[in-house]
Amino acid sequence: MAAPKKTAAKEAEQDKEHDAPPEFTREQELGALRDMLLIRRFEEKAGQLYGMGAIGGFCHLYIGQEAVVVGMQMSLKSGDQVITGYRDHGHMLACGMDAKGVMAELTGRQGGYSHGKGGSMHMFSKEKNFFGGHGIVGAQVSLGTGLAFANRYRGNDFVSLAYFGDGASNQGQVYESFNMAELWKLPVIYVIENNRYAMGTSVTRSSAQTDFSRRGISFNIPGKQVDGMDVRAVKAAGDEAVAWCRAGKGPFILEMQTYRYRGHSMSDPAKYRTREEVEKVRHDQDPIEQVRERLLAAKMTEQELKAIDAEVREIVNAAADFAQHDPEPSPAELYTDIYR
Amino acid sequence: MPIQVLMPALSPTMEKGNLAKWLKKEGETIKSGDVIAEIETDKATMEVEATDEGTLGQILIPEGTNDVAVNTPIATILSDGESAADLGKVAAAPPKPGKAAEAPAAEAKSVPAETKSAETKPAAPKAPTEPDPEVPAGTEMVTMTIRDALRDAMAEEMRRDPDVFLMGEEVAEYQGAYKVSQGLLQEFGARRVIDTPITEHGFAGIGVGAAMSGLKPIVEFMTFNFAMQAMDQIINSAAKTLYMSGGQMGCAIVFRGPNGAAARVAAQHSQDYSSWYSQVPGLKVVAPYSAADYKGLLKAAIRDPNPVIFLENEMLYGHTGEVPKLDDYVIPIGKARVVRSGTHVTIISWSNGMSYALKAADELAKEGIEAEVIDLRTLRPMDTDTLVASVKKTGRAVTVEEGWQQNGVGAEIAARLMEHAFDYLDAPVARVSGKDVPMPYAANLEKLALPSVAEVVEAAKAVCYR
DSSP states (O other): OHHHHHHHHHHHHHHHHHHSOOOOOHHHHHHHHHHHHHHHHHHHHHHHHHHTTSSOSOOOOOTTOHHHHHHHHHHOOBTBEEEEOSOOHHHHHHTTOOHHHHHHHHTTOTTSTTTTSSOTTOOOBTTTTEEEEOOSTTHHHHHHHHHHHHHHHHTOOOOEEEEEETTGGGOHHHHHHHHHHHHTTOOEEEEEEEOSEETTEEHHHHOSOOOGGGTTGGGTOOEEEEETTOHHHHHHHHHHHHHHHHTTOOOEEEEEEOOOSSOSSTTOOOTTSOHHHHHHHHHHHOHHHHHHHHHHHTTOOHHHHHHHHHHHHHHHHHHHHHHHHSOOOOGGGGGSSSOO | OOEEEEOOOSSTTOOEEEEEEESSOTTOEEOTTOEEEEEEOSSOEEEEEOSSOEEEEEESSOTTEEEEETTOEEEEEEOTTOOGGGGGSOEEEOOEEEEESSOOTTGGGTOOOSOOOTTTSOOOOOOOSSOOTTSOTTOOEEEEEHHHHHHHHHHHHHHHOTTEEEEETTSSTTOOTTSTTTTHHHHHOTTTEEEOOSOHHHHHHHHHHHHHTTOEEEEEOSSTTGGGGGHHIIIIIIITHHHHTTTSOOOOOEEEEEOBOOSSOOGGGOBOOHHHHHTOTTOEEEOOOSHHHHHHHHHHHHHOSSOEEEEEOGGGTTOEEEEEOOTTOOOOTTOOEEEEOOSSEEEEEOTTHHHHHHHHHHHHHHTTOOEEEEEOOEEESOOHHHHHHHHHHHSOEEEEEEEESTTOHHHHHHHHHHHHHGGGOSSOOEEEEEOSSOOOSSHHHHHHHSOOHHHHHHHHHHHTTO
């Protein structure tokens, strides 16, 4: 009786070896947990501030998708560039931008990254190589390809990451960019964050080819589908794509299968999906819970994990406090930064 | 009856060309479709095919002859049974353009290649009467085409700054759809002179992205009509990023190419975007007329740390002008120039509109009206001071543009003159513009759709109450 049982266990183990991404070191797990928690708590706070009227306009929260930017960032080196669309707070924090500056931009204050002139969708950091923050769906894909063009022009080995969603994946300029990127072997990783819904339209209602990793096939761009809820899987795929690009082999497509828990923007009634669907993903796949569980299994205590959460909450509270008390930009700011 | 072979036109706008080579000798037998000669312009070389069978009777234009006008008889073909004795009596055969060794420009987008005949458009005007304040007295002047002035400007800036590169459709191997980038690939190589696929939206975005990371791209649009595809990247990304980033991230980029009416290419290929771009804060918009300004302002545009829309004009590419022979001739963006001084009325234009303005000033002078003609050169930022100073002197103003009147640049000028020179105006500002219609194809209708010298003269007289 023992033999077959052993065999089954071995098979399962082999399967696991085949499917499961490489384990993180304890340091990596803790780093990922902290970075993902920072994004989660920051976005929760942003949601609260929006509800209080301190943040206006459009505000697109990243809650649920944290493993994507955190995992990808772990594959990068200093000097690599990042560009994304308007669901961008998580990307900024992952790039190391200051939570105070980001939150103060959300509240439209002088101390915001753009002195209050960009808002939720438009922040940049030259220092952190974060190139925005773009509001026109798909535009960042051509721009990110241009960043890669500049790397190739300069002959350095930096890689640019262009994030976009399943919705943007249907824009024409995405394919114009794919074509030129492969033609000129540009070091750009197209990270498609497939969160299943382009605003209220599910991928099955908007996309003829719902396997987004295949969207580069006609240009000979390799692609990979990745469990975007598992930060280790993201990091492993990121490493592969980054190595490909740095070696001068051209662009790479990563489809990150992920999920946003909140609406498209703050005003989204979310009638296009059921509460049960959201709850199921939260319960079964939450990217932060996955790391927490692994750390607990590795003998880390709840107490220690709570300390990390407390540290993150402190950063977020300080950012929220700053963002509500920092002065609004001076009226003179209206006419600055139009020309250099 | 012997048949005449006529000098063929290589493109709708070609007026003359060189007879480079005869491939058949007098007395040789010719079949229909045989290549009998090669002709060339500064843009392309083309083979001339025989359309008739017979014998090459007489070569009327020897090879090596330059500037042979289109439709000039270049040879005669004798039919069976005819001899040299029949050469006196001839019938004209239509020329048949053969396989182009180098296809006429922009075939992919059906844009004609050559500059325009003087019939429907005013020719290059006489030299301005007012000296250029940017040029030191005694500077040697070189006569060159606007096409070459643009090429030289790019080449000089590319030598000066390794971050400057040129990208666009047909800019490299083809040497430019309008031959503006001739020789640049040979000098700077494929890394810096980059042929793109026909994807304006995509390559405009790539250019802007490269500029955001600090490079200085020159993005050529084969014509600005096709830049409509790229409008989002130009406006939303290039023009606004500096502001949206609180000054952190700018975009030093030049978008250049022919703008405005070409010749006989109909509505989608003939449009003036002067007012479209000049409305947008964050962009600079330059639209020169003279060869010297083309050179000096393109150099300034390439050096400018902001996105610059550089509107050229296809009709003017072949026009020649005097360009100062200076090591570094840069004209500041944002300054209009009084090119002809006068006291009775101010005529304001830019780009090819200056052709009408200057000719009209000549006409008006014959009737005793001395017009001051101002070349705006830059549309944004607009040099209101120069306009106002002139109107304070003349008290009357006429604007001339090829674009549509509603929300046009002329409307903006009129508003500024009302705001800043109201007390000096002795008459309402008059606007001469393109008519409020899409550009028609038929030659007569196209002529009607564009401004004319007569309309400018009439408007100037009207504001002078003459």
